Amino acid sequence: MSTIPDKPSLDGLEAKWRQRWADEGTYRFDRTKTRDQVFSIDTPPPTVSGTLHPGHVFSYSQTDMIARYQRMRGREVFYPMGWDDNGLNVERRVQLLTGTRCDPSLPYDPDFRPPETVRKKDKPIPISRPNFVELCGAVVEQLEESYFDLWSNVGLSVDWSHSYRTIGPESIRASQRGFLRLVARDLAYRSEAPTLWDVDFRTAVAQAELQDRETPGAYHKIRFEGPDGPVWIDTTRPELLPACVALVAHPDDERYQPLFGQTARTPLFGVQVPIVAHELAAPDKGTGIAMICTFGDTTDVVWWRELGLGLRAVVQRDGRLRPVTWGEPGWESTDAPAAQAAYDDIAGKTAKQAQARIVELLAEAGLMEGEPRPITHPVKFWENGTRPLEIVTSNQWLIRYPDKDAMLARGKELSWWPDFMRVRYENWVNGLQGDWNITRQRFFGVPFPAWYPVDADGNVDYLSPILASEESLPVDPTTQAPPGFTDDQRDQPGGFSADPDVMDTWATSSLSPQICTGWVDDPDLFERTFPMDLRPQAHDIIRTWLFYTVVRSHYEHEALPWANAAISGFILDPDRKKLSKSAANAPDSPDELLAKFGADGVRYWAANGRPGMDVAFEPGQLKIGRKLAIKLLNASKFALGLESTTAGQVTEPLDRSMLAALADLVAEATGAFDRFDYARALERTESFFWSFCDDYLELVKNRAYGAAGDEGAASARTALGLALRTLLGLFAPFLPFVTEEVWSWWQEGSVHRSPWPSADALREAAGADDSASPGDEPDPEVLAVAAAVLGEVRKAKSEAKRSMRTEVSAAVVADTPDRLALLALGADDVRSAGRIDALTTEPGDTLTVTVDLVPEA
RNA sequence: GGGCGCGUAGCUCAGUUGGCUAGAGCGCUGCCCUUACAAGGCAGAUGUCGUGGGUUCGAGUCCCUCCGCGCCCACCA
Numbered sequence A: 001m002s003t004i005p006d007k008p009s010l011d012g013l014e015a016k017w018r019q020r021w022a023d024e025g026t027y028r029f030d031r032t033k034t035r036d037q038v039f040s041i042d043t044p045p046p047t048v049s050g051t052l053h054p055g056h057v058f059s060y061s062q063t064d065m066i067a068r069y070q071r072m073r074g075r076e077v078f079y080p081m082g083w084d085d086n087g088l089n090v091e092r093r094v095q096l097l098t099g100t101r102c103d104p105s106l107p108y109d110p111d112f113r114p115p116e117t118v119r120k121k122d123k124p125i126p127i128s129r130p131n132f133v134e135l136c137g138a139v140v141e142q143l144e145e146s147y148f149d150l151w152s153n154v155g156l157s158v159d160w161s162h163s164y165r166t167i168g169p170e171s172i173r174a175s176q177r178g179f180l181r182l183v184a185r186d187l188a189y190r191s192e193a194p195t196l197w198d199v200d201f202r203t204a205v206a207q208a209e210l211q212d213r214e215t216p217g218a219y220h221k222i223r224f225e226g227p228d229g230p231v232w233i234d235t236t237r238p239e240l241l242p243a244c245v246a247l248v249a250h251p252d253d254e255r256y257q258p259l260f261g262q263t264a265r266t267p268l269f270g271v272q273v274p275i276v277a278h279e280l281a282a283p284d285k286g287t288g289i290a291m292i293c294t295f296g297d298t299t300d301v302v303w304w305r306e307l308g309l310g311l312r313a314v315v316q317r318d319g320r321l322r323p324v325t326w327g328e329p330g331w332e333s334t335d336a337p338a339a340q341a342a343y344d345d346i347a348g349k350t351a352k353q354a355q356a357r358i359v360e361l362l363a364e365a366g367l368m369e370g371e372p373r374p375i376t377h378p379v380k381f382w383e384n385g386t387r388p389l390e391i392v393t394s395n396q397w398l399i400r401y402p403d404k405d406a407m408l409a410r411g412k413e414l415s416w417w418p419d420f421m422r423v424r425y426e427n428w429v430n431g432l433q434g435d436w437n438i439t440r441q442r443f444f445g446v447p448f449p450a451w452y453p454v455d456a457d458g459n460v461d462y463l464s465p466i467l468a469s470e471e472s473l474p475v476d477p478t479t480q481a482p483p484g485f486t487d488d489q490r491d492q493p494g495g496f497s498a499d500p501d502v503m504d505t506w507a508t509s510s511l512s513p514q515i516c517t518g519w520v521d522d523p524d525l526f527e528r529t530f531p532m533d534l535r536p537q538a539h540d541i542i543r544t545w546l547f548y549t550v551v552r553s554h555y556e557h558e559a560l561p562w563a564n565a566a567i568s569g570f571i572l573d574p575d576r577k578k579l580s581k582s583a584a585n586a587p588d589s590p591d592e593l594l595a596k597f598g599a600d601g602v603r604y605w606a607a608n609g610r611p612g613m614d615v616a617f618e619p620g621q622l623k624i625g626r627k628l629a630i631k632l633l634n635a636s637k638f639a640l641g642l643e644s645t646t647a648g649q650v651t652e653p654l655d656r657s658m659l660a661a662l663a664d665l666v667a668e669a670t671g672a673f674d675r676f677d678y679a680r681a682l683e684r685t686e687s688f689f690w691s692f693c694d695d696y697l698e699l700v701k702n703r704a705y706g707a708a709g710d711e712g713a714a715s716a717r718t719a720l721g722l723a724l725r726t727l728l729g730l731f732a733p734f735l736p737f738v739t740e741e742v743w744s745w746w747q748e749g750s751v752h753r754s755p756w757p758s759a760d761a762l763r764e765a766a767g768a769d770d771s772a773s774p775g776d777e778p779d780p781e782v783l784a785v786a787a788a789v790l791g792e793v794r795k796a797k798s799e800a801k802r803s804m805r806t807e808v809s810a811a812v813v814a815d816t817p818d819r820l821a822l823l824a825l826g827a828d829d830v831r832s833a834g835r836i837d838a839l840t841t842e843p844g845d846t847l848t849v850t851v852d853l854v855p856e857a
Numbered sequence B: 001g002g003g004c005g006c007g008u009a010g011c012u013c014a015g016u017u018g019g020c021u022a023g024a025g026c027g028c029u030g031c032c033c034u035u036a037c038a039a040g041g042c043a044g045a046u047g048u049c050g051u052g053g054g055u056u057c058g059a060g061u062c063c064c065u066c067c068g069c070g071c072c073c074a075c076c077a
Helices: A013-024 A054-072 A088-098 A129-154 A169-184 A238-243 A298-307 A336-344 A351-364 A404-413 A419-430 A505-509 A512-516 A523-529 A539-557 A590-607 A619-641 A653-674 A678-705 A710-731 A736-746 A759-765 A780-799 A817-834
Strands: A038-040 A076-078 A081-083 A100-102 A125-127 A163-165 A188-198 A210-226 A229-235 A244-249 A263-265 A272-277 A289-293 A368-382 A390-399 A415-417 A450-453 A496-498 A532-538 A562-568 A808-815 A836-843 A848-853
Touching: A013 A129, A013 A590, A013 A736, A038 A054, A038 A523, A054 A076, A054 A129, A054 A532, A054 A562, A054 A590, A054 A678, A081 A129, A081 A512, A088 A100, A088 A129, A100 A129, A125 A129, A129 A590, A163 A169, A169 A188, A169 A505, A169 A512, A169 A539, A188 A298, A188 A368, A210 A238, A210 A351, A229 A238, A229 A289, A238 A244, A238 A289, A238 A351, A244 A298, A272 A289, A289 A298, A298 A390, A351 A368, A404 A419, A404 A539, A415 A419, A419 A539, A505 A539, A512 A539, A532 A539, A539 A562, A590 A619, A590 A678, A590 A736, A619 A678, A619 A710, A619 A736, A653 A678, A653 A710, A653 A759, A653 A780, A653 A817, A678 A710, A678 A780, A678 A817, A710 A736, A710 A759, A780 A808, A780 A817, A780 A848, A808 A817, A817 A836
Parallel strands: A038 A076, A081 A163, A100 A125, A244 A272, A415 A562, A532 A562, A808 A836
Antiparallel strands: A038 A532, A188 A390, A210 A229, A210 A263, A210 A368, A244 A289, A263 A272, A450 A496, A808 A848
């Protein structure tokens, strides 16, 4: 315990308590507790690729409020922190920051140091994969340090001894083990298939990372030679003409029915392609007959697969057209030299450049009707990419999805807060196409524990993997040899070749519940914490993180990974756009917000965001929390300055009334928190607290000082003590610093380890238990009526432009008999607080107070 | 095209199963240095609860239509 300061202040509280909590292990997880005593939280590992913004503070604070509530309810809270530091986002960040680019063909350079300053227009320096991974590691370590500082400053009650990195050994072991087990059950498999491909990052991307963007394009009407004359095709991608493998129209389309089963000749390249029917062809689009290319979009893939068409791929992984020798098998042409001449003009060009040239060639040859007609249409992009995705064929690892009914059943089994977020999950499951491609042609990630045999001719058989054993994990196939081989056989005929890719970052983070609970490395901890209680996350990654996590747990444990999913909203800027640093009216950085408004102030603001609701950033709102914290300091100083206690008897009706109302508040806040509705809990508590200060404190102030004798003073002081302890408890999840400070003035231990306030105990203190005689139940209305009358008196003084200290010679209260009876119970306090000499009553319909002020001196 | 959410004071938002004259904070106006609090307190003004219907004794709250905004999903030639 410490003394109450003369002039309470928020200054220095954060540093003081942050240090104290760390020293005393206030939030340390007690791992002797068993599963039923534990509340475990699958904290979202923030992507360590930039800076945290106010939106992060917003949602992580909300989770912390739930954690603190559960801890006070007596659950042992398992609240770890993860860092998502693998994956493309980190690589991108590192490339920008260090001005480098990974070139896996280069050898490791132990002396390499990135340039001190990097300018945007500098050409990236190619470096080896080990060098690049090293740089990534250094950059994320630095960022993680600053993230840790921020989270500590915000007051997250995380147990920092339980933290993990998605690129850390425990994550790699879990990812690789999960992967091997799926392969063993044939739930993960190797496949060579068309894949959505980002040509800038040169990697495959998964369906979940796609984004449609309205993009300018143009229809080009191109002439094919059909059996009975020209066939006109509308296309937005004329550059894929050499990749055309068929023409397709709807089976019911009478215009084209005569052509089905025949062939047409492509312009410029003279390829005879079949004319086929498929119901996906839209008669109302373009000319109603389309060219199928390998591959222009995902519909092409469907047609190609379902119609068993040939393959003529031209777009390479770098987005440029690959060299082709016309006349060779697969590239037969009725005029190979002409095809070659046309193609040589576009080979090596990007899709965009090739399109321009093809259009010129078509126009010169009179094979295009009219000018291109500009349109805008949705085109698939990688969500972080800048150029449209291409589709290329490559070797990939894929995970099969469970059948939709099973996934939907898991979605129903999970408790969603708010409930309507379940729909997003169901939408996604119902729209799934194909399997989950978990392969990324990147460098800083979890490697596949796999190698491929190299035959005597030096050809790698990418479809016959050699897998590592579970015991050998973690494995890096690029530095370790597979079982039965030695490293000098690497990339040699008759030897082996390492899997060159890494896992999709979601393939790792979908195991976050297993990683943080010690699935691989700490079975005892796993036993005590899994399946988890809560997954807090934002709604934008339901289709990725949440969905994938459910799938992995379904496969691995035949169970949900957690019982509850609390979905948070976004912070929007004042223009209702998702918050972004670049916006002109972007708010301050989290650090600046914390400096300006204090952690408690920022957390207060975060707590006002309803679960699942987006909230506009409004600087004015941030001030309120700070004000509330200061008010709490001052009100506490007042109550404790009167030697308030929690041990005495509460006898006065007004005091009992206040405690009864407080008991109702506790019950309501508890119910709200149990539904993960911290916002409602705070709103109710705050509302009570302000009227507690404005009305109750004013009403009992004089009596508490002893103006009405010892018994009345003791009752007030006990009520004040009980109320203060209760309010500190109710506010503790939101305002951890200021509540802890006040708690330390008069209580032992930490408020954050104290029991959550009990409505029953308060009712008992208010004399609401069985011992209360009939008709003597404490009634919250006593305080309400007294406060209303006091308010009328204040109003009269205010309207008379007089000080609140002004004496009232006489006040007449008119109201219903019932309410007048309630007023009688608190009349002495009302007279004292209002400085009323004579307080009389008369019957009436509604509350009216006639006030006679003593004349101005 | 399908779905979800939202539309309440100038601004940001509460209004839990339909129930007394619709609330809070910010902002605005006025007053007050009252021994918890002047980087504060007290008091006050402000709303056809998006539109039009319906159910009901009674609807911001339930049902239907429409309008606007945001987001999710969708095979995008």
